[in-house]
Amino acid sequence: MAPILWRFFWVGLTAFGAARWTNLEAAFVRTGLLREEDFFRDLAISQTLPGPAFVNLTALCGMRLGGLGLAAAAIAVVLLPGVVTIVAALAWLSTGDPWVARLFHGVLVGAVGVLAASLWRSARRLNGWFAASLAAATLLLVAIGVPMVAAVLGVGAIGVIRYRWTAQTLP
Amino acid sequence: MSVLDVALVFLRLGAVSFGGGTSVLAELQHELVDLRGALTQQQFLTAYALGQATPGPGVLFLVPMGFYAAGAPGAVVAVVAFLVPPLLLQIVVARQWERLSRSPWIRALDRTLVPISVGLIGASLHALGVPLLADARTLIAFVAAALISAIFRPTPGLIVLAAAVLGVAGVL
Numbered sequence: 366m367a368p369i370l371w372r373f374f375w376v377g378l379t380a381f382g383a384a385r386w387t388n389l390e391a392a393f394v395r396t397g398l399l400r401e402e403d404f405f406r407d408l409a410i411s412q413t414l415p416g417p418a419f420v421n422l423t424a425l426c427g428m429r430l431g432g433l434g435l436a437a438a439a440i441a442v443v444l445l446p447g448v449v450t451i452v453a454a455l456a457w458l459s460t461g462d463p464w465v466a467r468l469f470h471g472v473l474v475g476a477v478g479v480l481a482a483s484l485w486r487s488a489r490r491l492n493g494w495f496a497a498s499l500a501a502a503t504l505l506l507v508a509i510g511v512p513m514v515a516a517v518l519g520v521g522a523i524g525v526i527r528y529r530w531t532a533q534t535l536p
Numbered sequence: 537m538s539v540l541d542v543a544l545v546f547l548r549l550g551a552v553s554f555g556g557g558t559s560v561l562a563e564l565q566h567e568l569v570d571l572r573g574a575l576t577q578q579q580f581l582t583a584y585a586l587g588q589a590t591p592g593p594g595v596l597f598l599v600p601m602g603f604y605a606a607g608a609p610g611a612v613v614a615v616v617a618f619l620v621p622p623l624l625l626q627i628v629v630a631r632q633w634e635r636l637s638r639s640p641w642i643r644a645l646d647r648t649l650v651p652i653s654v655g656l657i658g659a660s661l662h663a664l665g666v667p668l669l670a671d672a673r674t675l676i677a678f679v680a681a682a683l684i685s686a687i688f689r690p691t692p693g694l695i696v697l698a699a700a701v702l703g704v705a706g707v708l
Contacts, residue, residue, distance in 0.1 A: 377591060377592045378591050378592075379591065380591060380592055380593070381591060381691065381692060381693040385593065385594075406633065407630065410626060410629060410630050410633055411626060413646055413649060414554075414622060414625055414626055414629060415550065415551055415552055415553045415554050415621075415622045415625070416550060416553055416556070416557075416618075416619065416621075416622025416623065416625075416626070417553070417556045417557045417593050417594070417595040417619070417622075418556055419556075419593045419594075419595075420593050420595065420619055420623070421622060421623060421626045424623050424626055424627065425626060425627075425630055428627065428630070433627075436627075440619070440623070443592060443593070444592055444593070444596070444615070445592075446590075446591045446592055447587075447590040447591050447592030447593065447596040447599075448592075448596065448599055450590040450591065451586050451587075451590050451596055451599045451600060452599075454586055454589075454590070455586075455600060455603060458582065464704055467703045467704050467706060467708070468700050468703050468704045469582050469585045469586070469589075469700075469703070470585075470674075470703045470708055471699040471700040471701065471702050471703020471704065471708050472585040472586075472588065472589045472696055472699060472700045472703065473581050473582070473584065473585035473588075473664075473668060473699075474668065474674055474677045474678050474681060474699045474703070474708055475588075475677075475681050475695045475696040475697075475698065475699025475700065476584065476585060476588035476589070476692075476696050476699075477661065477664050477665055477668060477669075477678060477681075478677070478678050478679070478680070478681020478682040478684075478685060478695060478699070479588075479681065479682075479685045479692040479695055479696065480558065480657070480660070480661055480664070481661055481665075481678070481681075481682040481685075481686075482681075482682045482683075482685035482686035483657070483685075484654065484657050484658055484661055485682070485686050486686065487653070487654045487657065488654050488658075490650075491650070491651055491654060496647075496650065496651040497651070498651075499648065499651035499652060499655065500651040500652070500654040500655040500658065501655065502655065503651070503652050503654075503655025503656055503658075503659070504655040504656075504658035504659045504662070505655075507562045507563065507655070507656060507659035508562065508659050508662050508663075510566060512563070513549070513552060513560065513562070513563035513656070514548065514552050517552050517554065517652055517656075520648075520652055520655070521645075521648055521649070521652060524644070524647070524648030524651065524652070525641065525644045525645050525648050526644075528643075528644035528647045528648055529640055529641060529644040532640050532643065532644065533640075
């Protein structure tokens with residue numbers, strides 16, 4: 366179990382930015398520990414259901430490699446490098462040095478820029494006016510202060526009914 | 537904010553975090569900053585920056601948010617409450633996936649969740665951007681970071697690192 370957990374730890378240490386799942390693919394699919402079709406099926410599940418896809422996929426990989434116990438341990442070691450870094454950073458921030466504040470301001474500007482680019486790429490993949498309308502309605506409702514759960518349920522119900530009806534009426 | 541309140545907020549939002557942790561930032565800001573005053577706007581922004589500047593899942597902004605709201609126990613509870621319910625759901629659904637994915641209702645749900653995720657991430661960008669982009673230099677740096685990321689697609693860490701260096705240098 367230790368070599369597998371070491372691989373998860375390495376994934377947690379080296380995964381940055383978008384498409385972190387590629388680190389898991391490199392660690393377990395390219396090395397032959399997981400079958401490609403199983404991995405991509407789990408990727409689809411992790412991206413469909415709520416929760417961070419990278420953490421969800423880590424759990425599903427752990428389940429396949431060694432059951433529930435390994436899945437729990439895999440999540441712990443994947444989170445460990447980031448948590449340790451954040452605890453250290455929180456202690457560092459508490460010193461109140463002005464340059465530390467400037468550093469995090471810079472990090473934030475860069476991270477929000479990356480988020481905007483990611484949003485742009487995702488929005489371009491929306492298929493048709495109805496999907497774009499669902500996205501716009503969700504954004505607008507949450508931005509004006511409608512509780513997110515209500516917004517997701519309301520917009521979700523409209524989307525599911527429409528897509529289900531469209532599927533039924535296709536020739 | 538009590539640890540129980542932290543648990544309830546993060547439990548509720550974790551359960552609807554379609555599109556990942558980033559999708560609930562707008563609601564987290566509303567709950568933790570606007571409604572409860574558990575975090576200042578600056579602490580909220582710093583928490584997101586910390587999550588993006590560290591290795592591993594981007595959702596680690598939960599740690600500083602929980603910490604600022606209720607100390608070290610708050611940090612642990614925020615992470616557990618946010619992550620565990622979706623993880624349990626994954627494990628249950630993964631075992632039934634072959635059967636579920638054939639249902640037309642599930643396929644309709646799958647198609648619906650994509651635009652909802654995009655909308656939620658847009659709302660998160662709005663929540664982060666409004667307080668952050670208050671001056672011309674920050675706005676220019678944000679646009680440059682977004683354009684470079686969209687056009688050249690470098691590793692996001694490089695953009696964050698470059699922006700951090702500009703921040704320390706006092707350019708931003």
